[in-house]
Amino acid sequence: MSDQIPLSQLAMARPNAAPDYLDGLNPEQKSAVESVDGPLLVLAGAGTGKTRVLTTRLAHIIRTGRAKPWNTLCVTFTNKAAREMRERAMNLIGPEGEGLRWLGTFHSISAQILRRHAELVGLKSTFTIIDTDDQIRLCKQIIEAEGIDPKRWTPRYFAGLIDGWKNRALMPDKVPADEAYQFADGKGIDLYKTYQSRLSVLNACDFGDLLLLTIRLFQDHPDVLKEYHDRFRYILVDEYQDTNIAQYLWLRLLARGTGNICCVGDDDQSIYGWRGAEVTNILKFEQDFEGANVVRLERNYRSTGHILAAASHIIKENRGRLGKTLWTEGEQSEKVRLRGLWDGEAEARQIGDDIEQWQRDGNKLADCAVLVRASWQMRAFEERFIMLGIPYKVIGGPRFFERAEIRDAMAYFRLIRSEDDDLAFERVVNQPKRGVGATTLQKLQQIARDDGRSLTTICRMVLQTDEVKGPAKRGLTSFMNHLDMWRDKHHAGLSHTELAQQILDESGYTDMLRADRSPQAATRLDNLKELVSAMGQFDSLAAFLEHVQLVMDVSSESGSDDEVQILTLHGAKGLEWPLVFLPGWEEEVFPSKRSVDENGNKGLEEERRLAYVGITRARERCMISFVANRQIYGRWQSVLPSRFVDELPPDHVEAVSETGYGTRQGFGETYSGYSTSDSFEDLGERSSYNSPGWQRLKKTDRKRTAPPVIDGKAELIASSSPGKSDFSIGQRVFHIKFGYGRVEVIEGAKLTVEFEKAGTKKVIGTFLEAA
DNA sequence: TTCTTCACGCTTTTT
DNA sequence: GCGTGAAGAA
Numbered sequence: 059m060s061d062q063i064p065l066s067q068l069a070m071a072r073p074n075a076a077p078d079y080l081d082g083l084n085p086e087q088k089s090a091v092e093s094v095d096g097p098l099l100v101l102a103g104a105g106t107g108k109t110r111v112l113t114t115r116l117a118h119i120i121r122t123g124r125a126k127p128w129n130t131l132c133v134t135f136t137n138k139a140a141r142e143m144r145e146r147a148m149n150l151i152g153p154e155g156e157g158l159r160w161l162g163t164f165h166s167i168s169a170q171i172l173r174r175h176a177e178l179v180g181l182k183s184t185f186t187i188i189d190t191d192d193q194i195r196l197c198k199q200i201i202e203a204e205g206i207d208p209k210r211w212t213p214r215y216f217a218g219l220i221d222g223w224k225n226r227a228l229m230p231d232k233v234p235a236d237e238a239y240q241f242a243d244g245k246g247i248d249l250y251k252t253y254q255s256r257l258s259v260l261n262a263c264d265f266g267d268l269l270l271l272t273i274r275l276f277q278d279h280p281d282v283l284k285e286y287h288d289r290f291r292y293i294l295v296d297e298y299q300d301t302n303i304a305q306y307l308w309l310r311l312l313a314r315g316t317g318n319i320c321c322v323g324d325d326d327q328s329i330y331g332w333r334g335a336e337v338t339n340i341l342k343f344e345q346d347f348e349g350a351n352v353v354r355l356e357r358n359y360r361s362t363g364h365i366l367a368a369a370s371h372i373i374k375e376n377r378g379r380l381g382k383t384l385w386t387e388g389e390q391s392e393k394v395r396l397r398g399l400w401d402g403e404a405e406a407r408q409i410g411d412d413i414e415q416w417q418r419d420g421n422k423l424a425d426c427a428v429l430v431r432a433s434w435q436m437r438a439f440e441e442r443f444i445m446l447g448i449p450y451k452v453i454g455g456p457r458f459f460e461r462a463e464i465r466d467a468m469a470y471f472r473l474i475r476s477e478d479d480d481l482a483f484e485r486v487v488n489q490p491k492r493g494v495g496a497t498t499l500q501k502l503q504q505i506a507r508d509d510g511r512s513l514t515t516i517c518r519m520v521l522q523t524d525e526v527k528g529p530a531k532r533g534l535t536s537f538m539n540h541l542d543m544w545r546d547k548h549h550a551g552l553s554h555t556e557l558a559q560q561i562l563d564e565s566g567y568t569d570m571l572r573a574d575r576s577p578q579a580a581t582r583l584d585n586l587k588e589l590v591s592a593m594g595q596f597d598s599l600a601a602f603l604e605h606v607q608l609v610m611d612v613s614s615e616s617g618s619d620d621e622v623q624i625l626t627l628h629g630a631k632g633l634e635w636p637l638v639f640l641p642g643w644e645e646e647v648f649p650s651k652r653s654v655d656e657n658g659n660k661g662l663e664e665e666r667r668l669a670y671v672g673i674t675r676a677r678e679r680c681m682i683s684f685v686a687n688r689q690i691y692g693r694w695q696s697v698l699p700s701r702f703v704d705e706l707p708p709d710h711v712e713a714v715s716e717t718g719y720g721t722r723q724g725f726g727e728t729y730s731g732y733s734t735s736d737s738f739e740d741l742g743e744r745s746s747y748n749s750p751g752w753q754r755l756k757k758t759d760r761k762r763t764a765p766p767v768i769d770g771k772a773e774l775i776a777s778s779s780p781g782k783s784d785f786s787i788g789q790r791v792f793h794i795k796f797g798y799g800r801v802e803v804i805e806g807a808k809l810t811v812e813f814e815k816a817g818t819k820k821v822i823g824t825f826l827e828a829a
Numbered sequence: 830t831t832c833t834t835c836a837c838g839c840t841t842t843t844t
Numbered sequence: 845g846c847g848t849g850a851a852g853a854a
Contacts, residue, residue, distance in 0.1 A: 136843060165844045189844080209850085265844045300843095333842065432840050454842080488830095495830045529830075608844070628841050650840055668841085691839065692845035 079117050079150050083110075090320075090353040091115045094124060094292065097313070097347035099340070100322040103384045104369070104674035105360030105634065112296060112322050113143060116158075117150035125291040127157030131312065133164055134296045137609045139632070140166075143296065160290065164305050166608050168268040171275070171286070178279055179271045184476075186262040187607040191465065192481045193217050193264050200252050203507070204245060211242045220250060224266025225302040225334030227273060230254060259510070260480060269304040276311045287315025298323030298343070302334035310346070319347065325380050326373050327671050329628060331657070331664050341380060358384045360634055362391040364710040365680050369673040371707040376663045394673070396706065397683040398699065398715030402435075402642075405685050406442035409639050412681065413448055413622055416637060423449060426637035427623040429630050429672050431648040434690075435641065436624050443622065453625040459606055463571070463582040464589055468606065470561050473541060474548050475599060478512035490570035492533030498526055514541075540564060554599040558590045627668045630675050638676035640669075643684040644697040669702045682706070 080088060090100045090111045102108035116132060119125050132147075134140045140162050148155040160167060169187065176183040188196070197220070198213035219241060223233055230250045238246030257263055263271060276283040293313055295301070298321035301309070313319040321343060328337045344350045358366055366384050373379070399405045409428060416426060428439050436452055443450045458464060466489050469482035484503075488494040506516045520526060521535055544561055548554075562568050568586070571579045596602040623635070642648055649665035657664070673680055684699045 163844065187844085268844080330842080332840080434839085457842095491831080493830065497830085626841065652840060664841095689845090 079114055079121070083107075083114065084357055086353055086355050086357070087111050087114075090322075090355065091118050093351055093353070094119055094318065094320075096317055097343075097350035098320045099298070099343045099347075099350055099352045100320065100355065101340075101352060101380060101382060102322055102324055102355040103358060103382045104324065104327060104671070105358045106355035106384070107359060108322055108324070108355065109143070109146065109296075109632075111355065112294060113146040113150055115320060116147050116294060119292050120151055120154065127151070127154060128159045129289060129291040130158065130160065130294065131167070131290040131292070132158065132161040132294045132296075133167060133309075134161075135163060135300055137163060137166070139163075139296060163608075164308065165265055165268045168272040168308070169608060171272055172263075172268065175275055175279070175282055178282070179275050180258055181263065181271070182261050184261065186260070186472075186476070186479065187268065188257075188260075188262050188264050188481065189460075189607070190217070190265075191460070193220075195481060195484070196256060197249075197253065199503070200249055200256065201242075204242075204249065204252075206242045206245065206249075216241060216249065219246070220253060220264075221266055222334065223250070224264075224270055225304055227270060227304040227307050229270065229274075260478075266304070269308055273304065273307050273311065283311060286312060291316055291318060293319040295319065295321040296323075299325050299328035299337055299340045300330045300335040301339045302336055303339075304334075306336070306339050306346075313347065317347070317349075324382075326376070326382070326667055327631065329631065329664060329668050329671060331660065332653075337378070341378065354382055356382050356384055358386045358388075360677055361386065361674060362388050362678060364390055364393045365673060365676050365678075367710040368394045368680065368706055369670050371710070372666060372673070372702060372705045373670040375705055376666055378663070391678060393710055393712040394680045394682065394706065396703065396711050396713040397681070398713075399683055399685045401685050401687040402438045402689060403442075405641050405683050406438040408683070409439065409641065409681070410442045410446045410448065412639070413443075414446065421636070423620045423622045425635055426639070427625065427630065427633075427635045427675070428639045428641065429625060429627050429675065431627055431642055431650060431668070433626055435647075439624055439641075449619065449621040451619070451621040451623055453623055454629040458585070458588075461582070461585060463567075463585055466567065467558070467562060467586060467589055468603075470544075470565060470567075471558065471599060471603060473514075474545055474557070474561070475603060477514040477541070477545070480506070480513045483513045483517075486565075487534070487537055490566045492537055493529030494533045494537070495530065498530040498534070501526065514538075548599065554596075554602065555590055555593050557599070558593055562586055562590075627672050631671055634675050634677055636677045637679045638672070638681070640672050640680065640682045641684075642688075643682055643700040643703050644688065645700050647688065647690075647697060648700055649702070666702065666705075 080091065083091065087107055087110070090098070091114045094115070100108070100111060102111065116130060119130060120127055132140075132143060134143060144155070144158060144161055147158065147161070160170075162170070172179065172181070172185075173183050176185060194213050194217045197217045198208060201208050201211060201213055201216060223229075228234075230247055233247055233250065235247070238244070238250065240246065242249065257267070276286070290312055293309070293316075295309060300323070309319065309321075321340070323340050325337055325340050328335055328340070331337065339346075344352060361369075363386055366386055370384055397408065399408060413423065413426060417423060428436075430436055430439075433455075440450065440452065459468070466486055469479075469485040472479045472482040473486070484499065487499065502513055502516055502520065505520065506513050509516065517534060517538060521531065521538065526534065544557060544564075547560070548557055552560075568583065571583050571586075593599075593602050596605060648669070649662055653661035653665050655661075673682075682703070684697075684703060686696060688695055688697050
């Protein structure tokens, strides 16, 4: 590095030339890049070049010599975002970008800081960072130890509460009494305290602690804070709308130094409220940071006019936003397409056909994506794509390091490094089965708790006595002997990959999986192989474990294959495709019922932002669809078009419905909406989501009476709520899985149905014959 | 201790 | 409809 001329000097060598990295920026972007002094909020709408502005600003600061790379602090939420930002910044800055030591996630930067000052917050610098799974197991132990029924008060819920408090920067002494009383009849705060003290005994902290302890460090030790004030001349924050209170306080403390803080975000894309993000942070930025400037980026470079119009039209229903008007010079091109279909299978079939057509037109599969609200919706598309032979990729499935087998292996490794890691011990003493059951483990835990020592220590002691006997004793002895042996080998300098392989083999873990003939066992073995090879990229076991604690991901970005992407709307943030499918726009699916039930209008507005995010992912074409019937958790349910369908702007949308279901948005001859009455006659009035007919709709109103049974006859009214009631004709029992209409003919597996209002006869080839 | 059976409940996801 | 998790049976 030292023999290279810093690029900043190259830039200075030709003072008259405008720096090339500013080329092609529009005036707003340029001003966001260049106003480097004082607080700045960049309100960047979807597709307005947010990341470009952020990285160019960073490059600008460094290449104009305002600060050295290591004097800038760049914070993101995810490791992926951090990686991307580093990559793009390096392209602009050149080799000097290597010095960006403080570019990372809130958590990784906090961990970096905490490791240097651990003793000031009551930790040893080797502290472990526990993940959600360990956290829940710890909560479970605490709850059981207190004699609280873990069924009534689930550990998961309690862990969620703790996370919630930590998101709001509330340590046990600060939690509002009434809130803590919600849990286990007033024991909430005590349990929280116990949890924290358990963590400190284990020399561990959870993700929330990383932030909170850093905040406490800064508050209690002004000298330390000063050191970081001096260090961080410029602060850049990505996705500011996703910050929670703890992160806000964290930033506030650091920004108090130079005041040069630049936050980039979009209040309309705040979709993580459920995990503590506070849109208010971005809404009141100007009050929070004195003398703040605001730059709006409103020129969209991504989507066509129609797509942008549809997105804007929906989002403007939200109150409490800063307000932006996105515009584009792009052409109008084709309208957003809206489709009403029979059921989830029809939807998958339709989208499959569209994708085949897209491909026939010479486009790449990787250029389109299916964005769903919830991951259970993905299955239908996977099934269909497999049938059609369309290569696809599900993005954001179960994470590698969260798989049971990987966590088991990691627990073994953790025990090698620090034998007092009780959570790891509990996880694998009896994995594979060694005859050490719950009773034995409980006995050990009891002694360990009373003695205040670790399970391994206690275990060694107990094995000298006769407190455990029989198979349990034999199992424990063998387990401990193995651990000692591996630890010896580790210290003797056996390579960590070699050691890992031996641990897996000698512990009997591989044999256990090999003996298991189920198809998953094979994948599990593969995963373990991958784990061992991934370890090879690290110098030591310790280095590997450190990495995994914070980056629960293996960055094996293949990406080269031409595959349709299937992902959730949340997972789609920050991405874009020429063609985007948005299926499942049904009320209670999207917007999600739970979201609205639990968080009312706030929840609804977040769902609406999700719709906004979804639409704005599309560059050229956007295909929205909803169905009349959907299988949810294996049960057939009749569903209504989402209210978001009604909020689409008619002028920019081309709508078709095959079901007779529709909305006020021009479905031609077909009736619209939904009625509480049983007969079609009463559907006369056009109803929309806002009409009384919709609003009065109660769950119970939707129940239809069971269809009349006419033995042997081929005609009956099939107006029952699908899935609710089977009906029989002669010996045959049917289970209706389509909408409401008059069944005309039943022949074999074919059913002809007439839909009175729509006036169409339709052959339904797919119905279930109940067993 | 481990195997079997039943009940339950079930968004979104990162660190 | 399916996987988890806890209570009862061998």
